[in-house]
Amino acid sequence: MSASLLDALRAALGPAQVLTDGDRSAWEIDWRKRYHGKALAVVRPGSAAEVAAVVRACVAHGTSLVPQGGNTGLVGGGVPDGSGRQVLLSLARLNRVRAIDAANSTMTVEAGCVLQAVQEAAAAQSLLFPLSLAAEGSCTIGGNLATNAGGTQVLRYGNARELCLGLEVVTAAGEIWDGLSGLRKDNTGYDLRDLYIGSEGTLGVITAATLKLHPQPAARCTALAACATLADAVALLQRAQARLGAGLTGFEVMGRFALSLVEKHFPALPRPLAPSPWTVLLEQSDIEDEAHARGLFEGLLESALEAGTIVDAAVAESVQQSRQLWHLRESIPLAQAEEGLNIKHDIALPVSRIPDFVVTTDALLQAAVPGARLVNFGHLGDGNLHYNVQAPEGIDAAAFLRGHEPAVNRIVYDAVQAHGGSISAEHGIGALKREELQHYESPVALALMRSIKQALDPQGLMNPGRLL
Amino acid sequence: MSASLLDALRAALGPAQVLTDGDRSAWEIDWRKRYHGKALAVVRPGSAAEVAAVVRACVAHGTSLVPQGGNTGLVGGGVPDGSGRQVLLSLARLNRVRAIDAANSTMTVEAGCVLQAVQEAAAAQSLLFPLSLAAEGSCTIGGNLATNAGGTQVLRYGNARELCLGLEVVTAAGEIWDGLSGLRKDNTGYDLRDLYIGSEGTLGVITAATLKLHPQPAARCTALAACATLADAVALLQRAQARLGAGLTGFEVMGRFALSLVEKHFPALPRPLAPSPWTVLLEQSDIEDEAHARGLFEGLLESALEAGTIVDAAVAESVQQSRQLWHLRESIPLAQAEEGLNIKHDIALPVSRIPDFVVTTDALLQAAVPGARLVNFGHLGDGNLHYNVQAPEGIDAAAFLRGHEPAVNRIVYDAVQAHGGSISAEHGIGALKREELQHYESPVALALMRSIKQALDPQGLMNPGRLL
Numbered sequence: 001m002s003a004s005l006l007d008a009l010r011a012a013l014g015p016a017q018v019l020t021d022g023d024r025s026a027w028e029i030d031w032r033k034r035y036h037g038k039a040l041a042v043v044r045p046g047s048a049a050e051v052a053a054v055v056r057a058c059v060a061h062g063t064s065l066v067p068q069g070g071n072t073g074l075v076g077g078g079v080p081d082g083s084g085r086q087v088l089l090s091l092a093r094l095n096r097v098r099a100i101d102a103a104n105s106t107m108t109v110e111a112g113c114v115l116q117a118v119q120e121a122a123a124a125q126s127l128l129f130p131l132s133l134a135a136e137g138s139c140t141i142g143g144n145l146a147t148n149a150g151g152t153q154v155l156r157y158g159n160a161r162e163l164c165l166g167l168e169v170v171t172a173a174g175e176i177w178d179g180l181s182g183l184r185k186d187n188t189g190y191d192l193r194d195l196y197i198g199s200e201g202t203l204g205v206i207t208a209a210t211l212k213l214h215p216q217p218a219a220r221c222t223a224l225a226a227c228a229t230l231a232d233a234v235a236l237l238q239r240a241q242a243r244l245g246a247g248l249t250g251f252e253v254m255g256r257f258a259l260s261l262v263e264k265h266f267p268a269l270p271r272p273l274a275p276s277p278w279t280v281l282l283e284q285s286d287i288e289d290e291a292h293a294r295g296l297f298e299g300l301l302e303s304a305l306e307a308g309t310i311v312d313a314a315v316a317e318s319v320q321q322s323r324q325l326w327h328l329r330e331s332i333p334l335a336q337a338e339e340g341l342n343i344k345h346d347i348a349l350p351v352s353r354i355p356d357f358v359v360t361t362d363a364l365l366q367a368a369v370p371g372a373r374l375v376n377f378g379h380l381g382d383g384n385l386h387y388n389v390q391a392p393e394g395i396d397a398a399a400f401l402r403g404h405e406p407a408v409n410r411i412v413y414d415a416v417q418a419h420g421g422s423i424s425a426e427h428g429i430g431a432l433k434r435e436e437l438q439h440y441e442s443p444v445a446l447a448l449m450r451s452i453k454q455a456l457d458p459q460g461l462m463n464p465g466r467l468l
Numbered sequence: 469m470s471a472s473l474l475d476a477l478r479a480a481l482g483p484a485q486v487l488t489d490g491d492r493s494a495w496e497i498d499w500r501k502r503y504h505g506k507a508l509a510v511v512r513p514g515s516a517a518e519v520a521a522v523v524r525a526c527v528a529h530g531t532s533l534v535p536q537g538g539n540t541g542l543v544g545g546g547v548p549d550g551s552g553r554q555v556l557l558s559l560a561r562l563n564r565v566r567a568i569d570a571a572n573s574t575m576t577v578e579a580g581c582v583l584q585a586v587q588e589a590a591a592a593q594s595l596l597f598p599l600s601l602a603a604e605g606s607c608t609i610g611g612n613l614a615t616n617a618g619g620t621q622v623l624r625y626g627n628a629r630e631l632c633l634g635l636e637v638v639t640a641a642g643e644i645w646d647g648l649s650g651l652r653k654d655n656t657g658y659d660l661r662d663l664y665i666g667s668e669g670t671l672g673v674i675t676a677a678t679l680k681l682h683p684q685p686a687a688r689c690t691a692l693a694a695c696a697t698l699a700d701a702v703a704l705l706q707r708a709q710a711r712l713g714a715g716l717t718g719f720e721v722m723g724r725f726a727l728s729l730v731e732k733h734f735p736a737l738p739r740p741l742a743p744s745p746w747t748v749l750l751e752q753s754d755i756e757d758e759a760h761a762r763g764l765f766e767g768l769l770e771s772a773l774e775a776g777t778i779v780d781a782a783v784a785e786s787v788q789q790s791r792q793l794w795h796l797r798e799s800i801p802l803a804q805a806e807e808g809l810n811i812k813h814d815i816a817l818p819v820s821r822i823p824d825f826v827v828t829t830d831a832l833l834q835a836a837v838p839g840a841r842l843v844n845f846g847h848l849g850d851g852n853l854h855y856n857v858q859a860p861e862g863i864d865a866a867a868f869l870r871g872h873e874p875a876v877n878r879i880v881y882d883a884v885q886a887h888g889g890s891i892s893a894e895h896g897i898g899a900l901k902r903e904e905l906q907h908y909e910s911p912v913a914l915a916l917m918r919s920i921k922q923a924l925d926p927q928g929l930m931n932p933g934r935l936l
Binding site for chain 2: 101102103105106147148155156158159161175176177181182184188190192198199203215234235244287379382383384420422424429440445446448456467468
């Protein structure tokens with residue numbers, strides 16, 4: 001059976017693109033090294049037609065498929081299980097920019113294009129593809145779409161979903177759906193595009209996408225502001241939205257302990273403001289120029305100082321200073337890793353409920369695990385917190401995780417649910433949060449999702465064991 | 469059977485909300501008076517629980533349902549068929565604003581809220597709900613979402629889909645799915661929200677929605693520009709997007725013949741520019757103030773004049789003048805109706821392909837129907853044209869439609885398809901374009917849609933005969 005499938009795959013792709021021995025750890029182990037799988041074969045098709053041939057061969061043999069892009073996912077959605085019977089379908093060779101239509105502000109790219117290459121191809125036309133996230137140098141646009149990736153520009157430009165106008169998909173039956181529309185308006189039937197976006201490879205395989213491009217801003221300006229409370233940070237967000245409108249492209253929050261870890265592990269990084277309970281990083285993208293951007297920023301921050309919403313602020317004086325401020329923010333996950341293992345939560349909440357969520361959940365965690373240290377930071381403008389729990393000082397991190405992870409997750413996710421939030425803001429469900437989804441999602445929604453899965457993948461061969 | 473269903477409906481809603489006699493034409497005839505149906509009963513539930521009870525009663529009796537909001541649809545999607553056996557489910561009594569969360573920039577409203585009431589409730593909090601279209605005084609937000617409505621602000625703020633964060637839906641099984649999330653990021657499973665949005669009542673009934681609000685602009689400024697060719701108008705769009713960015717909230721195009729009909733039938737309306745082949749209406753929404761808006765506009769138009777992209781321009785000097793410019797644009801459909809029946813096409817194209825589409829399709833139509841008069845206008849910024857065909861001068865309009873409608877549609881839609889466009893940009897499919905969808909949509913997409921319909925409405929009782 002396996003031998004016959006491998007023969008079919010070799011016939012479809014050529015033997016060089018069907019890897020069955022050698023070191024395949026780049027595909028079989030996830031980026032965080034939490035999942036170690038073993039594939040029957042790693043296959044590397046070079047076109048949508050070859051992807052379709054792979055799917056048809058797998059269907060004919062009743063063998064399941066795991067699609068993979070840049071293998072940078074955080075929830076174990078893109079590596080095979082340990083059975084040695086799944087086919088790992090790498091999209092890496094589908095990496096052509098098929099077309100750029102500057103007058104339509106769109107580009108059509110294949111799924112295996114690295115996000116940074118997509119950004120650069122747009123920039124070469126003086127246009128902006130705004131999706132931006134830490135893994136952009138190695139993640140692929142297909143993976144970004146399959147997981148509806150977020151990142152730092154969502155506040156202004158939306159998630160991956162909002163940046164995609166059309167898709168090409170190989171269905172679970174091995175047919176190619178050409179939905180590569182470059183249209184802003186198209187009301188012809190059910191929204192198949194958004195069903196495949198975020199479906200994590202469980203309904204079909206995204207092979208190409210038509211993306212929405214934006215004008216390049218003429219200038220970007222960054223500032224830090226210090227807030228006494230998280231409620232003040234939320235008030236600053238409202239003030240910034242009212243005064244900057246669509247110019248506000250970044251609004252990140254960093255808790256005092258999170259920044260103290262950066263200071264501890266990366267002491268060379270400049271810290272323009274004294275420590276405060278909450279530090280906000282604001283970014284403005286300006287369609288006019290640097291001076292206009294700075295003028296708006298200074299007006300905003302002065303008014304916020306007067307109102308007592310912030311206690312201090314610093315506006316970057318140069319592009320280099322802007323980069324340093326972003327570097328502070330981006331160093332938090334690294335500083336956290338230096339400090340040791342921790343329990344991560346990628347959660348979303350209505351912005352208005354974040355202050356209460358943090359106060360009450362912090363207290364619940366302290367009661368359950370006295371001394372637990374909370375690394376709290378994230379995309380406050382989107383209501384997205386990375387609310388991570390580090391072992392108490394002097395406690396072994398691995399032992400802490402073994403002893404406390406399930407209880408900590410239950411406390412945090414129960415609080416998320418009570419505050420109308422989501423247990424996965426931008427990382428998806430994958431294998432990691434599959435049981436949590438069953439626990440927290442409404443039975444009605446789960447039943448609808450299962451009906452859709454059954455309808456579009458009746459044999460259950462598309463990335464089984466993920467999401468549902 | 470019918471009597472038993474009516475008893476069940478009366479028991480669920482009270483007899484006063486189950487209308488079986490009297491004049492029910494307000495529900496049974498569509499706004500354009502193209503569809504004249506007859507319902508078994510018009511039912512008017514007052515809550516999502518009552519909607520669910522109606523659906524369950526209909527399911528138990530194998531009776532199909534037609535949901536209806538403000539009955540302003542243009543494709544016959546919301547009126548019953550002529551059998552007298554369908555239940556017309558009016559959402560009009562579900563008209564509460566359930567909550568406004570200004571700090572989260574969201575509001576939760578019931579499906580029967582009139583769009584204008586939603587806009588006003590947002591404005592009362594100094595926030596903007598940007599969806600805006602001709603029927604806003606009587607259409608409902610539930611209908612807007614069920615059809616993914618568009619309108620004049622899509623360029624900046626997106627369709628109804630992009631303005632909705634969460635839904636409450638009564639499924640085809642009569643269960644309530646509470647997906648009323650106010651979250652900007654939520655990657656927990658398949659995108660049920662966007663599947664119901666645009667599904668035209670064929671998968672379930674939207675009973676409430678959580679909507680995304682935006683900051684109110686401080687000023688709006690409007691201008692007219694005259695272009696010699698449609699390619700120049702597209703070049704002006706690119707220039708305006710680069711210079712105004714998100715400030716550009718409207719970009720409408722009007723052909724010379726379309727404006728000549730306004731002049732003929734509404735001669736009192738001021739016309740600030742001399743007739744030209746194409747006139748563009750630009751709107752800018754400014755987060756700062758009127759003077760800033762006007763300065764940016766004047767800079768843009770001067771540069772476009774210098775480049776030869778436009779031949780003349782006029783910037784509105786007051787809010788009243790702005791209204792007059794919009795009034796010109798909004799009078800086109802009325803002037804058209806005064807001129808007589810015509811064949812309407814609500815189409816979308818990649819913006820870059822619009823000039824070629826219009827030149828080649830105009831020529832094909834002239835060859836097929838010498839003297840046919842083309843009323844061409846629409847939301848050029850979104851690639852959405854209302855490309856309507858009026859009878860040649862002196863020819864009876866009704867006879868023209870009878871003789872030519874199918875052939876004209878075939879010419880136009882074939883050209884739309886050849887240019888990568890959509891046969892329904894913002895009006896939907898309904899009953900009117902159902903056969904066209906079968907003709908033009910790919911078999912793979914149609915099969916996927918049918919699978920979804922079968923999975924979520926296995927008895928086929930939700931708005932049958934529409935969309936699919």
